[in-house]
Amino acid sequence: MTAETPTTPGAAPEGAAAPQDPPAEPTAVLGEPGAVAFGTLVWVPALSRPELLAEPVRLALATLADRHPDLGAQVLVAEIDPGLADTAAMTEAHRLPLAASANCVLVAGKRAGEERVAACVVRATTRADVNNVVRRLLDVRKASFWPTEQAVAASGMEYGGITPVGVPDTWRLLLDPRVTHGHAIIGSGIRGSKLLLPGEVLAALPGAEVVEGLAVA
Known part of the structure; x- marks a missing residue:
């Protein structure tokens, strides 16, 4: 994150200078411990706003914070309009x-009557290679x-808010290497908020597998 900024994004008062462009990367907010500005949103520690988290997500973050306090403290949340999820x-x-955004898509296939599921996390500028890489990893004839x-x-979780944080431990959790570098904006389990976290936190999630070639442009 960059150095602190004394203001949060928003419109300037009448007669004041035009507002600056919102931060292009997470920037600490002066006077708000743990908060950062990114885009026009202010992000705060996720566990301080449990009402903005689906229950599986809240439980997973609480466990992460207990086991790895340094990582748990870096997971932030911002409230948004559910219509903009x-x-x-x-x-x-x-x-x-x-x-900066990463999408979590759920892919499944069957083998010998057993359904196999993978949560695939890729940057929003790419897409998961479902028919080749994911299908082979699940070892199924067809993945969809x-x-x-x-x-x-x-x-x-809610549609539009599905996230890798808190998925069932019976699922594969597949990460494209690009989501493990820099920050990522992901779902919170509900449509009314988003999470912001470093890629290293994604890589530290239980069962996470970093898969070369998972995403294609």
Whole structure:
């Protein structure tokens, strides 16, 4: 993160100088311990706002904070309009770089009657290679995206908010290497907020596997 900034993003008062562009990377907010500005949003420690987290996400973050306090403290949350939960809408509305966002897609396939599921995390500027890389890792004949209703029911999260944090431990958690470098904006389990965290936190999630070639442009 860069040096502290004394103001948070927003419109300047009448007669004041025009506001500066919002921070292009996470920037500490003066006077708000642990908070950062990124885009037009102010992000605060996630566990300080449990109402902005789906229950599986809250539990996973609490466990992370207990085991790795230094990592848990770096997971931040910002409240957003639920109508802007989709990545493209959110990044445009809050003046965030699209490459800062990471999407979590759920992919499944069957082998010998057993359903195998993977949560795949890739940068929003790329897409998961479902038909080749993911299919081979799941060792299934055919892999496909889970239907929305099934994904929501199995994850305990809202559509548009599904995140790698707190997914069931019976699923594979696959990360493209690009999401482990720099910061990533991901879902919080609900549509009304987003998480911001360093890529190293994603790599430290239980069962996380960094897979070369998982994402393609």
